[in-house]
Amino acid sequence: MTNFLNTDPNLSDYDDTYQMIIxxxxxxxxxxxxxxNAKLILALVNHIGDSNVVREAVDIARENTLKWRN
Amino acid sequence: xxxxxxKYKAVYPNAVGSxxxxxxxxxxxxxxxxxxxxxxxxxLRGHRVVILNKEKQLTDGSRAICYAKRPLEILDRLxxxxxxVDKGVSWNIGKVFFQDxxxxxxxxxxxxxxxxKMPGMINLQQYYNEEYNIEAxxxxxxxxxxxxxGLTKLENNEDGVLxxxxxxxxxxxxxxxxxxxxxxxxxxxxxxxxxxxxxxxFQDNFLIADVKFKRQYxxxxxxxxxxxxxPGQSVLxxxxxxxxxxxxxxxxxxIDREEIVKPENVTPxxxxxxxxxxxxxxxxxxxxxxNCRQIERFVEGSVLFAGDSxxxxxxxxxxxxxxxxxxxxxxxxxxxxxxKGVAGEELIASYDEERSLAAExxxxxxxxxxxxITPKSEASTQFRNAVLQLSSNHEFARxxxxxGRLSMPVPYPKSSLNTLDDSVWEGGVEAGENCIDAPLxxxxxxxxxxxxxxxxxxxxxxxxxxxxxxDQKQKLxxxxxxxxxxxxxxxxxxxxxxxxxxxxxxxxxxxxxVYLIRxxxxxxxxxxxxxxxxxxxxxxxxMGIKRS
Numbered sequence: 001m002t003n004f005l006n007t008d009p010n011l012s013d014y015d016d017t018y019q020m021i022i023x024x025x026x027x028x029x030x031x032x033x034x035x036x037n038a039k040l041i042l043a044l045v046n047h048i049g050d051s052n053v054v055r056e057a058v059d060i061a062r063e064n065t066l067k068w069r070n
Numbered sequence: 071x072x073x074x075x076x077k078y079k080a081v082y083p084n085a086v087g088s089x090x091x092x093x094x095x096x097x098x099x100x101x102x103x104x105x106x107x108x109x110x111x112x113x114l115r116g117h118r119v120v121i122l123n124k125e126k127q128l129t130d131g132s133r134a135i136c137y138a139k140r141p142l143e144i145l146d147r148l149x150x151x152x153x154x155v156d157k158g159v160s161w162n163i164g165k166v167f168f169q170d171x172x173x174x175x176x177x178x179x180x181x182x183x184x185x186x187k188m189p190g191m192i193n194l195q196q197y198y199n200e201e202y203n204i205e206a207x208x209x210x211x212x213x214x215x216x217x218x219x220g221l222t223k224l225e226n227n228e229d230g231v232l233x234x235x236x237x238x239x240x241x242x243x244x245x246x247x248x249x250x251x252x253x254x255x256x257x258x259x260x261x262x263x264x265x266x267x268x269x270x271x272f273q274d275n276f277l278i279a280d281v282k283f284k285r286q287y288x289x290x291x292x293x294x295x296x297x298x299x300x301p302g303q304s305v306l307x308x309x310x311x312x313x314x315x316x317x318x319x320x321x322x323x324x325i326d327r328e329e330i331v332k333p334e335n336v337t338p339x340x341x342x343x344x345x346x347x348x349x350x351x352x353x354x355x356x357x358x359x360x361n362c363r364q365i366e367r368f369v370e371g372s373v374l375f376a377g378d379s380x381x382x383x384x385x386x387x388x389x390x391x392x393x394x395x396x397x398x399x400x401x402x403x404x405x406x407x408x409x410k411g412v413a414g415e416e417l418i419a420s421y422d423e424e425r426s427l428a429a430e431x432x433x434x435x436x437x438x439x440x441x442x443i444t445p446k447s448e449a450s451t452q453f454r455n456a457v458l459q460l461s462s463n464h465e466f467a468r469x470x471x472x473x474g475r476l477s478m479p480v481p482y483p484k485s486s487l488n489t490l491d492d493s494v495w496e497g498g499v500e501a502g503e504n505c506i507d508a509p510l511x512x513x514x515x516x517x518x519x520x521x522x523x524x525x526x527x528x529x530x531x532x533x534x535x536x537x538x539x540x541d542q543k544q545k546l547x548x549x550x551x552x553x554x555x556x557x558x559x560x561x562x563x564x565x566x567x568x569x570x571x572x573x574x575x576x577x578x579x580x581x582x583x584v585y586l587i588r589x590x591x592x593x594x595x596x597x598x599x600x601x602x603x604x605x606x607x608x609x610x611x612x613m614g615i616k617r618s
Contacts, residue, residue, distance in 0.1 A: 031452075034452045035452055035455060035456045035459070036456075038452055038453045038456035038457075039456045039459070039460050042453075042456060042457065042460060042466075042467055042470065043460075043464075043466070046466040046467070
C-alpha cells in the first residue's frame, strides 16, 4: 500500500507547536540552529518511516522555496 | 617493503618466429583477479584459454583487500574459496569515530552470517587471491598464462578478433573467437576500440599505508569522520592477514603525489593516530584518486569487457574487484554455451544487459558513500554532521551513517532471461535473484546447497515423505537428457535432507515446488509443481533462445 502525505490541516495546537520549534533554537548559534533543524528532520523522517511520504514533503518544501526565488 | 610480488618468466610463443597467426578460442587480456578467475572458470569448463599480461609480475601491494560473500561463493565454485577464507581475516566489530571524541560515536556488530558456507566478508591481500588462482590454473592443462605479452592492436572480423601482440623478442598475431578485456581501469582494449567510458573523477586523493605494528590491536574496523589527526577528512583502519593493517587517509586534491608517499611523510600521520611511540614497519604505501565510470557497452563484436575495464567505483563498499568477479560469473557460462553451439549471440547480449545494470547500481551506491564521507555542499556537511552527532545516543540515526555499503549481488528483476512467476509465492527467491546457501545433508554427511548446484542448469525440487512420484521421476530424467542437460537436486524424502528446514524456508518452498537455477546460481524461474513444457520453455528463455 502506498501512503501519502497528509496535507490537510492536522493540528489542534498550532501556536504551541510553532513556539516549540522556535524555542528549540534558543541560545543556539546560527550553525547550531542549522544542525538542530537537520536533527529534527531526521527524527521525523525516521518516525514517518516511508520514503514516499517523505518525497512528497521534500517536493513541497523545495518547490515552495523555488517559487519564492526572485 | 615486506611484500615482493613474484616475477614470472616471459613467454615467447612460436608465432613470434614463424609469423603464423595463432588461433585461440578464448583470449583474456589482463592477469588481475578478474581475468584470472574468469580463466579458471572457462578452463575448468574445458575450454582452451590464453591469458595475456603485459607485465612479468603481479601488481605490487595488497590492493583490493575485501572479499564479500557472493564473490567468495563464486571463488568457492572455482575451488579456491575455502583457502581464501582460511587465510583471510574476518571482522565483526566496527567503530565509527567523529571529530575529537576519543570514544566511538557508536559501535556495531556485524553478526556472522548464519548457516551459509561463506562468511559475510573477509579481508585478504589481493596477491593471495592471485597466487591461489594462478596455482589452480597451472594445475590445468588447457589455460596458458603469457607474461610479458602485451596487446597492441585489435580488430573485430568475421571469425572473431585479430590481435597484435608485442613481446621483448618480437611481435606476433592471434585470431581469437572471443576476447575478454580484463585489463583494468586504463584498458588498452577499450582505448583501441574507442568505446566511451563516461563518469566523473573525484577531486580527491587517498593515501594507503599498509603497516605491521609491533603490538597487537583488536581485529576491528575503525572509521573516522573529520578526526583531529586528519581534520576535515576521513580515515579508515582495518586488518589483513599476517598482522598487516590497512590505513586509508583521505588527503584532498591539492597534494604532491610523489612527496606524500615517502615514508618520512607518512610516519607523522601514523604517529598522530597511534601516539609518538608507536612501532611499526611499512608493507606498502600508495596514493590513489578514484573515478566513477561505466563503459558504454560491455560487448563490442567479439570483444567483451569485465571488471575495471568496464566500470570504476569509489573504494567505499569494496565494490571494485567484488563486482568484477560477478561479471566473470555471469559471463563464463554464457560463453561456454555459445562455444558449445547451444546458444547464440542473444545470450552474450544478456551479459551486457545484466552487468550494465549491476554496474549502475554499484556506481550509485559508491557515489552515495563518497558524498556522505566527503559532503559536496554546506547543507550536505551539516546533515552529515547532524547524523553523526545524533548517532552517538540515538540508534535510529545510525542507519544514515554511510562509510561504504558492502558489495551485495545485484538482482536482475527485469532480465530478458527471466521467466516470471505464474502463481503466487510467499517469499523465497525470485527470478533474477541469486540463490541463498543452506545447510543440507547427503546420506548423513553435511553439505551445502550452493556446492551441490555446481556449474550447469539445475532444477531444485522439494518433496514430502512420499518422495518423488513416478511421473516426476520420468520428467526429471527427460530434463537431464535434454540437449542442454538440466540435472536436479531433490530436497526432502528421496534426496538431500533439509536438516534445519532452512532450504524450504529460504526458498519459500513446500513439497512439489520447483526452482530452475542458472549455471551462475541465479534463479531463472520457479513453479508450484513440475510441468515439463514450462521448464523447457524457461530453459530456452534463460539461454536467450526464441523458438516459434
